[in-house]
Amino acid sequence: MKIGCPTEIKPQEFRVGITPSAAQEAVAHGHTVLIQTGAGVGAGFDDAAYTAAGAQIIGTADEVFASADMIVKVKEPQAKERKMLREGQLLFTYLHLAPDPEQTRDLLASGCTAIAYETVTDRNGGLPLLAPMSEVAGKLAPQMGAWTLQKANGGRGVLMGGVPGVGPAQVVVIGGGVVGTHAARVAAGMGADVTVLDRSLPRMRYLDDVFGSTFRTRYASQANIAEMITSADMVVGAVLIPGAAAPKLVSRADLATMKPGSVLVDVAIDQGGCFETSHATTHENPIYDVDGILHYCVANMPGAVARTSTIALGNATMPFMLALADKGWRQACTDDPHLLAGLNVHAGQLTYVAVGQALGMDVTAPEKLLKAA
Numbered sequence: 001m002k003i004g005c006p007t008e009i010k011p012q013e014f015r016v017g018i019t020p021s022a023a024q025e026a027v028a029h030g031h032t033v034l035i036q037t038g039a040g041v042g043a044g045f046d047d048a049a050y051t052a053a054g055a056q057i058i059g060t061a062d063e064v065f066a067s068a069d070m071i072v073k074v075k076e077p078q079a080k081e082r083k084m085l086r087e088g089q090l091l092f093t094y095l096h097l098a099p100d101p102e103q104t105r106d107l108l109a110s111g112c113t114a115i116a117y118e119t120v121t122d123r124n125g126g127l128p129l130l131a132p133m134s135e136v137a138g139k140l141a142p143q144m145g146a147w148t149l150q151k152a153n154g155g156r157g158v159l160m161g162g163v164p165g166v167g168p169a170q171v172v173v174i175g176g177g178v179v180g181t182h183a184a185r186v187a188a189g190m191g192a193d194v195t196v197l198d199r200s201l202p203r204m205r206y207l208d209d210v211f212g213s214t215f216r217t218r219y220a221s222q223a224n225i226a227e228m229i230t231s232a233d234m235v236v237g238a239v240l241i242p243g244a245a246a247p248k249l250v251s252r253a254d255l256a257t258m259k260p261g262s263v264l265v266d267v268a269i270d271q272g273g274c275f276e277t278s279h280a281t282t283h284e285n286p287i288y289d290v291d292g293i294l295h296y297c298v299a300n301m302p303g304a305v306a307r308t309s310t311i312a313l314g315n316a317t318m319p320f321m322l323a324l325a326d327k328g329w330r331q332a333c334t335d336d337p338h339l340l341a342g343l344n345v346h347a348g349q350l351t352y353v354a355v356g357q358a359l360g361m362d363v364t365a366p367e368k369l370l371k372a373a
């Protein structure tokens with residue numbers, strides 16, 4: 001198969017869909033890998049690294065799209081890229097179609113087969129191609145929060161780990177899933193005093209078993225959240241209710257009960273945010289102040305560490321990319337129902353129920369398309 005990887009064109013996106021090591025494995029499987037010149041530079045991979053891996057460097061995105069049987073990317077195809085997709089072509093990338101009718105219509109019109117990273121599942125009910133980015137964002141959250149806490153940035157001027165004779169920062173993490181666990185581990189590693197609040201008792205049992213006294217867990221009742229935020233220097237928002245907007249767990253009125261200069265890091269901002277006063281910010285202008293409380297609400301946190309994020313994403317996507325290239329999408333999805341769960345669009349038909357519900361569009365069961373082979 002010819003596998004093509006164009007340069008990402010969404011503003012501030014520095015990741016790349018195929019790493020040199022993924023390219024090398026695809027070439028070893030007998031495939032041709034076409035990389036647009038400069039595609040990996042933002043993540044620290046120059047053209048020479050791809051050439052050494054056996055890939056071919058191509059001048060323009062038009063040529064990559066025109067030649068490739070499968071396009072592997074990071075972000076959803078932008079309008080200009082969607083015009084270059086064609087019938088029968090396979091697209092493997094993040095799509096997030098539910099809030100994006102325009103993209104959905106364009107993908108349907110193109111006739112391509114689109115498999116979305118974010119809906120591929122695993123045997124534990126997890127989302128293996130979303131998890132690496134949650135791991136990155138979780139680990140970044142205390143790092144960015146600690147920076148925001150510094151006086152020059154408007155924060156309380158509190159050091160995460162304290163020093164001998166001075167207590168550590170109080171960190172509250174709401175949501176103990178992938179983001180929350182990684183945030184809690186890093187905050188605790190920096191020496192902060194950390195409490196994780198969640199509503200899932202099995203999850204809190206797991207955290208307690210695995211992390212012991214590294215951090216505490218508490219049930220995320222309204223009363224407990226209200227109590228914990230009054231003494232917090234940093235609150236990390238890391239909740240997720242799959243397919244739904246994030247619940248608002250801290251209201252504007254609650255801010256008056258918090259210590260001036262304390263910090264809210266709303267990682268759940270990509271689902272609307274879990275603090276009433278959150279709105280999405282960018283890496284250029286990441287923080288703002290509401291009633292003396294600082295907010296860090298960057299919607300694409302992994303972009304700050306594009307190299308780590310690219311490699312982490314590449315590690316997760318590579319086995320699926322190889323299966324798709326080796327077997328073709330129909331056989332690969334027949335063999336692996338978790339990959340089939342990623343199928344969102346095929347030949348003008350929408351195949352993902354939640355997207356159909358969100359957009360009021362008809363959905364074809366993906367299993368039917370396998371039988372049509």
Ligand SMILES: NC(=O)c1ccc[n+]([C@@H]2O[C@H](COP(=O)([O-])OP(=O)(O)OC[C@H]3O[C@@H](n4cnc5c(N)ncnc54)[C@H](O)[C@@H]3O)[C@@H](O)[C@H]2O)c1
Nearest residue numbers: 134137175177178179198199200220239240268299300301
């Ligand atoms: N901003 C970014 O750059 C970025 C990057 C990656 C992930 N995210 C977002 O971070 C959020 C968390 O992702 P995740 O991978 O950790 O999800 P996850 O499913 O692993 O964890 C979510 C946790 O929230 C808990 N939860 C749900 N409702 C709750 C409530 N009312 N109170 C307390 N806990 C509650 C769940 O029990 C679960 O443990 C998602 O919105 C995700 O999209 C953002």
